[in-house]
Amino acid sequence: MIRKVVLSENDLPDRWYNIVADLPSELPPALHPRTLAPLAPDDLLPLLPSGVVEQEFSRERWIEIPDQVRDLYRIWRPSPMYRATRLERALDTPARIYFKYEGVSPAGSHKPNTAVPQAYYAKQDNVKRLTSETGAGQWGSALSFAGSLFGLDVTVYMVRSSYDQKPYRKMLMSTWGADVHPSPSDRTESGRAALAADPDSPGSIGVAISEAVQDALSRDDTRFALGSISNNVLLHQTVIGLEARKQLEIFDDYPDVVIGCVGGGSGYAGLAYPFLRDRLAGHRTGTRFVAVEPDACPSLTRGAYAYDYPDTASLGPVLPMYTLGHNFMPAPIHAGGLRHHGSSPTMGVLVEHGLIQARSYAQRDIFSAAVTFARNEGFVMAPESAHGVRGAIDEALAAREAGEERVILTHVSxxxxxxxxxxxxxxxxxxxxHQPSQEQITAALAELPAAAALV
Amino acid sequence: MIRKVVLSENDLPDRWYNIVADLPSELPPALHPRTLAPLAPDDLLPLLPSGVVEQEFSRERWIEIPDQVRDLYRIWRPSPMYRATRLERALDTPARIYFKYEGVSPAGSHKPNTAVPQAYYAKQDNVKRLTSETGAGQWGSALSFAGSLFGLDVTVYMVRSSYDQKPYRKMLMSTWGADVHPSPSDRTESGRAALAADPDSPGSIGVAISEAVQDALSRDDTRFALGSISNNVLLHQTVIGLEARKQLEIFDDYPDVVIGCVGGGSGYAGLAYPFLRDRLAGHRTGTRFVAVEPDACPSLTRGAYAYDYPDTASLGPVLPMYTLGHNFMPAPIHAGGLRHHGSSPTMGVLVEHGLIQARSYAQRDIFSAAVTFARNEGFVMAPESAHGVRGAIDEALAAREAGEERVILTHVSxxxxxxxxxxxxxxxxxxxxHQPSQEQITAALAELPAAAALV
Known part of the structure; x- marks a missing residue:
């Protein structure tokens, strides 16, 4: 029996898949953060490389991957796909569980899939320096890695709770030459405001984004890079699912359920969107898509579908998304990469149409899944990924109850x-x-930008 | 141009290569630790699984890999082989640098290549529990991983300096269910003796081996597993070089020099021995083999070729090897995996015959190489591996001086x-x-077992 499929370099996708072309209803436009008028590409050019801006607004279904990006993807891609036979046996389930493993990249996660093209487009524009935020540090280290490949300076604002919990992530970024600051910091106006409000603030991705954006806007030679949420990031991550589709063909299988962790949603979108394409095109209508988030930051399960800022200081474009409010401060759970108050706009449309379902888990439940996985399949995964794997295990247990051969696809990001x-x-x-109280969520949602409503 | 070659599962070797069959002179026998008579297989049966003992004494050139071991190897093998084109460009060298990357395993190193078969042979004998030593923690985590796959209990004695420097390694072992103790510990006679001599002892691999051996001998259901040095460990690691040979064929290249880090020597032997086989068989006589060790623990460059114990308490078989003396206490450098006082017996024969050359580097030199590598090739490697990569970089710079197209093969273990x-x-x-003084080495070498001499 095949246990693992590793594609050759020739099977590396040469195009990214842009789900904007196939959404079941129009993607509501992003709005300008001050005027709340629909955002134009020119509005983003001071903030983002022009190639990134172009992709952010693109409605082309397929977008070519530049040769240099494909060449750099080869450092760790194609990534392997596994059938989790030992886990299946331990669960005594008739289900077939597959997982795509993204831990093989130099940064140890899926984040370089978008860091490398973003650094590439920055270099094309002769940008010298990139800034960004990071939660758990996966995104910050990916961008540091990508920056080092292109000779770009990188400055990272790292959410303080993760900076303190995960010092090695900071050192990894330094090894690639990046400059790393805990956020809130005293380097930016929004950081100083957050510190004034709470000198012991654990930080949040929202605050860190504000800091990185302010830093980028303050210098002509600097642009900002975002690790999740935006269309272009999700686009880049589709290499995961495009490879996974080919790999499942070699396994001669197709998923009944595609389940994975969601913070901003880029890793899950990367895995799921190429399969959602099949469903949107009218084939394979039986596949379910399930997004798993932490109880502590439940934007899809307890948030509102509304226009909101991606960052605390209201500097970024106003986006249509499931959100807990841009001032929502999640508990400092270990899955720092899932602590953003909102998820991506395209995912919002898909959840609204019932094409993606959502569920949430408590922190201890996901670690119990991660330990079971490690002791059967070997790999010790990031807590973020464990949300999806918890979901996959529960699907496999449900399949046992139902006595059905369910095919489950997840990713270890x-x-x-x-x-x-x-x-x-x-x-x-x-x-x-950790679970936020209903009062905490209601209070944060009361601060949504009132003048911008999603119908 | 090809940058990376990943073999399919079908290309996974089905036999290990045993260099004992091809050595240019007889391998001197191991001796009984008390009688100093040549060791018989029966002497080792209380300590090691019978399948391991059989391999330790085998003179067969090729030994079949059991199906279950091959199946578990598939979790991470075959491992990728890279051409380091960006590093070549940064060094402005006409050399071609290849590296085999073993960081893709669940434990993050090459050590599972032998941990899995050792756990397999233990299970075959109905052993319930394995003990071992670990330096930097790579071996201990590999054995913990392997133990979890076979449902074996694992107890690891971890050198205290590494236990303190690398707490995450200890936690990784716990995640796989192992029981980890800093060494010297108060759990064994030899640990208590070491603590009595120096309550703040940083420990050494020699002491940790003594503890693990004593623990294993104290219980009928327990055996010991060794992470390096012994013939069977080097045998198992040859999957690295056997894959590497196939991968270089696809690159259409063959190494002029095979260079890598050496502590006990199993990783380097794993890479180099399948190429040394070509040379010993009379083909490819132009290839050089270079073993790189730390200045702080220079067994090959400053030690004696002599019979010595592998452990401080003189419990293990007396082995013919390059050694600094079993009481040599190396400085607590970060490359904890290279802190053993001796290297493997087969490597001793090859060094004696001039088939392997040795050199050593200071700690700062190897980190400078590791950072250069990370900023060009992406991967951030273990300090152990950086010794070989430092050597590879120096070979590439020498090739530039000489204006020659040298083909350099190393491994990132x-x-x-x-x-x-x-x-x-x-x-x-x-x-x-750190460099030991000549007095320190002379004093340690004065404690070699005088009754056993290598001619």
């Missing part, structure tokens, strides 16, 4: 070698679960 | 994601170099 302190807390029984 | 504190010290300029 990164390894957990930087997250061992979290595993230790879990194994020691000292890990807490 | 593990990723450095558990070693970020060491990188931070290097980047902060606070890293020290």
């Amino acid at each position: 990164g390894h957990g070698h930087f997250d061992m302190a979290a595993y230790e807390s879990y194994l020691a029984g000292t890990l807490d679960d | 593990g990723h450095g994601h558990f070693d970020m504190a060491a990188y931070e010290s290097y980047l902060a300029g606070t890293l020290d170099d």
Whole structure:
């Protein structure tokens, strides 16, 4: 029996898939953060490389991957796809569980899939420096890696709770030559405002984005790079699912359910959108798509579908998305990469149409899944990925109850070698679960930009 | 141009290569630790699984890999082989540099190549529990991973300096269910003796081996597993070089020099021995083989070729090897995996015959190579691996001086994601170099077992 499929370099996709071309209803436009008028490409040019801006507005279904990007993808792509036979046996399930493993990249996660093209487009524009935010550090290290390949300076604002929990991530970024600051920092206006409000603030991705945006706008030679949410990031991540489709063909299988973790949603979109394309095109209508988020930051399961800012200081474009409000401050759970208050606009449309379903899990539940996985399949994964794997395990258990041969596809978006302190807390029984109260969510949602409503 | 070659699962070797069959002179026998008579297989049966003992004494050139071991190898093997084109460009060298990357395994290093078969042979004997030593933690985590696959309990004695420097490694082992103790510990006689001599002892691999051996001998259901040095470990690691040979054929190239890091020597032997086979068989006589060790633990460059114990408490078989003396206490450098006082017996014969040359580097030199590599090739490697890569870079620079197209093969035996504190010290300029004084080496060599001499 085949256990793993590794494609050759020749099977690396040569185009990204842009789901904007196939959405079941029009993607509501992003709005200008001050005027709330629909955003034009020119509005973004001071902030983002022009190639990125073009992709952000593109409605082309397929977008060619530049040769140099494809060449750099070869450092770690195509990534392997596994059938989790030992996990299936341990669960005593008739289900077939497949996982795409993105932990093989130099940064240890799927984030370089978009960091490399973003750095490429910056270089094309003769940009000298990139700024960005990072939660758990996966995105920041991916951008540091990509920047080093193109000789770009990189400055990263890292959410303080993760900066403190995961010092090795910071050192990894430094090894690639990046400049890393805990956020909120005193380097930007929005950082200083956050510190004034709470000198011990654990930070949030929203604040860190504001800092990175302000920094980028303050210098002509600098642009901003975003790790999730925006159309172009999700676009770049579709290499995951495009490879996965080919690999499942070799396994001679097709998923009944595609399930994975969602923060901003780029990793899950990367896996799922090429399969959603089949469904949107009218084939394979039986496949379910399930997005899994943490109880502590439940934008899809408890948030509103509304226009909101991606960042706390209201500097970024106003986006149509599932959101908890841009001032929502999630608990400092270990899955720092899933602590954004909103998820991506295209995912919002798909959830509204019932094409993607959402569920959430508590922190201890996802670590229990991660440990079961590690002791059967070997790989110790990032806590973010464990949300999707928890979901996959529950699907497999449901299939056992139902006595059905369910085909389950998930992804392990990164390894957990930087997250061992979290595993230790879990194994020691000292890990807490976190759920925001309804009052906390209601209060944060009251601060949505009132003049911009999604119909 | 091809940048990377990933073989399919079908290309996974089905036999290990045993260099004992091809050595240019007889391998001197291992001796019983108390009688100093040549060791018989029966002497080892209380300590090691019977399948391991059989391989330890085997003179068969090729040994079949059991199906179940091959199946588990598929979790991460075949591992990729890269041509380091960006590094070549940065060095402005006409040399072609290839590296085999072993960081893709669940434990992040090459060590599972032998941990899995050792756990397999233990399971065949109905052993319930394995003990072992670990330096930097790569071996201990590999054995913990392998133990979890076979449902075996694993107890690891981890050298205290690494236990303190690399807490995440300990947590990784716990995640796979292992029981980890800093060594010297108070759990064994030899640990207590070491603590009595120096309550603040940083430990050494020699002491940790003694502890693990004593623990294993104290229980009928327990056996010991060794991470390097012994013939069977080097045998298992040859999957690296056997794959590498096939991969270089696809690159249409053959190495002029095979260079890599050596502690006990199993990773380097794994890479080099299948190429040495070509040379020993009379083909490819122009290839050089270079073993690189740390200045702080220079067994091949400053040690004696002599019979010595593999462990401090003189419990293990007396082995013919390059050694600094079993009481030699190396400085607590970050390349904890290279801190053993001796290297493997087969390597000793090859060095004696001039078939392998040795050189050593200071700690700061190897980190400078690792950072150069990370900023060009992406991967952040373990400090152990950086010794070989430092050597490869120097070979490439020498080729530039000589204006020759040298083909250089090395291996990145593990990723450095558990070693970020060491990188931070290097980047902060606070890293020290360490060299033992001649007096220290002379004193340690004075304690060799006098009754056993190598002619």
